[in-house]
Amino acid sequence: MAINVRFTDDELAALRAQAEVEQRSMDAVARDAVRQYIERRAHHDSVAEALAVLGPRRRDLMRRLGSA
Template sequence: MAMTLRLSDAEAEALRRRAELENRSMQEVARQAVREYVEGHSRADLIDQVLDEELPRYAEALERLGK
């Protein structure tokens, strides 16, 4: 799927410099950044969901451990 990504001049320049440093295309660097962002947030969302579901079950035990 193709898309257009609009960057500010400063963002485009930073991306260009990073791509040059890594000897990769700007597109490759941007795609990797998107993958890392999605994966990182997906993990955080999963952890939040598990905590929301499981924490109440152990609330009393955790409270006693905290004393």
């Protein structure tokens, strides 16, 4: 599936430079960046969900960790 993404001149220059450093295509670098972003967001959401469940159960521990 194809998608059009518009970059500023500075973003495009940075993408081109990074692709050259890694000796990869700009497409590959951009796809990898998107994949990493999605993985980080999913991890962040998982941690937030765990804290929402565990936080109230472990209030004292969370307080002590916060003051450490």
